[in-house]
Amino acid sequence: MKTELKVGLFAIIVIILLSYMTFKVSGLGVPWKKGYRLHVRFDNISGLDEKSRVKVAGVDTGVVEKVSLREGRAELTLLMDPAVRIYEDAKASLRVSGLLGDKYLAIWSGTSTEEALKDGDWIVNTEAAIDIDALANELTTATAHINDLAEAFMDIVGESERDSLKQVIYNFESLTANLDDILLENREPLRETISHLRDFSVSLKEKGPGLIDDLSTVARQLREVIEENKYALKESMENLRSASESADKIAQKLEKGEGTIGKLLQDDKLYDSVSNISEGLGKGVEVLNRLRTYIEFRTEYLTEDSDWKGYFDLTLYPREDYYYRFGVVSDYLGSGVITDTIINGVTTRKEEVKRKIEFTAQFAKRFSDLVLRVGLMENTFGFGADYYLKFFGDDRLKLRADIWDFNADEALADKAHLRVGLDYRFFKYFFVTSGIDNVLNDNRRGIFVGAGLKFEDEDLKYLLGSLPSSSF
Template sequence: MKISREVKTGILVVLGITLFIFGFNFLKGHNLLESKNLYYTEFDYNALTKASPVTVNGNTVGKIDDISYVFETGKTRVAFTVNDQLKFSDQSVVKMYETGLMGGNGLAILVSNEGQPAQPGTVLKSTVENGLVTTLSKSFSGISTDLSSTLQSTDTLMYSLNTLVNDNSDKGLKYTVAELNETLKSFKNTSNAVNNVISKNDKNIGLLLENFKKISTDLSVLTNDLKDSNMGNTVENLNKTLASLNSVLAKVENGEGSIGKLLKDEALYNNLEGATKEMEELLRDIKLHPKRYFRILSKKEIPYEKE
């Protein structure tokens, strides 16, 4: 069976039209062989194009199908498709991020397994990640403000320092430096004098240090001897002796014992005083009239004579 030239021509035209439609859609980011399961997300502004990729962990898994402005909410709605093999839940988040330093943005699906599986038509939550350029721009903006403030403070400080340096009054820096210079000169002279005194008395200082060393050694030996001599027991015995002496003195003060009665009993004192007087008279009488008392020793009786 022969196919006519007209049929062949028709078939070629149909195939050409089909390939043209497929290629045109492919260049727009649509693959006619993939499913048309659309998912949605919304942003406060639009920084995407239909050629922006849809990725998961840096791998392209889909394309943006449509970008539209929602007049009711003032947000930008993005419709995108993904590969049928990708499974994610309705709790997943779509993140818009910068794909490079030269610009360009893409969508990244932060896959979550919590919640229910996402169905076509689901509106997913969105977030925006600031890129390096935006972050640096904000940082440099803050740094510029801080640098301006720092430069102003530096200018004020330099002006104050200049005023202080050029001040010739008693409160100025020049006067202070001059006074400090004089003080350093005096200190240098004093230091030289001290060095001369030390150099002249080097031997005496050496002997003094040697004597101090010997004294410290003797004190150390004395301390060790006192430590070994059991000073604690000696002090304890001395305390006991003092306590006993205090007890005796207290008894004497209270008139107890012979000494206490002698000191406190007036009658005994009077008797002793009378006996002392009588003894004194007896001794005086013996001195004046010894014959009265020694006649007992004499063989010849000596008569007693009155005064």
């Protein structure tokens, strides 16, 4: 066999093998393989050409046989594998193999309950492809805007401002580090506090209705007192008006010098005495106008004894820096009475606890945010202190401590009564309180919670001013 013939046969075999391998690698199947044709329209098929792959669920199932333009839209003719069924609700969309790969046509075949498409049918549902060029243009524009913003920020922020910003970041890092250290050091106290708050919430849920009932009772009684004395106050005003008219008539007679008193008014000594009395009255009226009176009702629940304790306080403010407090306390324990009984030489000691009403009378002096108090506390000598915490910018939050009963006369107590608490006022008239009661007595120590009502009474100071006084 001639060499030329051998070379020709070898070339033909190589061409046939390359053609077969090309069809296999591209997944297109051989051209003469039979199938059926479907049609679909898109507004834009940029990057998709004839012979592009058609995939269903990521598997090659056909090729784009023909691409044509009809009425401004791209019309595709698809040659589909006859073994693959496409249904009427199918959807076609343009996809890309990877970020920079070739485009292909992806088809969701639809649901088998619908009727299958036949040769020459159209896929109606399509999904527009993402325009990579438009997306790139938008990203380029956004990047330019970010660069402009960064340059403008650098122009505005000078060297000193950048140093300040660095200092702020450093301070924030230091703060977070300190907070981490504090949390690590106080982990157990925080757990105990959360546990106490949980216990307090449970106790408040159980005892809260009783507290609300007590406050409602106090408010109702106060309203009844005001209602009962409304007519008496009106009668007092009428009497005051009559007295004023009588005083005017007497003054006219005195001005004319009529009667014994009118003649006495001509005496210089009497004039001086009256002047002194008038001056004293003026000072008394000035003090009375300055006087501010507050009424407070408070009830507390003590967890150690599972019982309630009620308070009523009247506070008089002659000036802002000191005041007088007078109160009545309904103590469920009161004081203990110890009785020794000797029977057949055996001494039996019995301690009886009596509930009683106790009284409080204190003088208080304020120094900036600190208030010191001293006087009678629940029938015994004691003193206390208040400190206003300015977390809210005013006197809304107050830390207080009181100690009294140094002789341990209180029932079941062998040391003085020390109480530490925290008061928080919300709205205008209402406040809540909580703390630790009887700190020094192990067998009596417990947590207390409570709430109260405090308001200023403008009328009460005038009633106090009308009380008889021997001197001014």
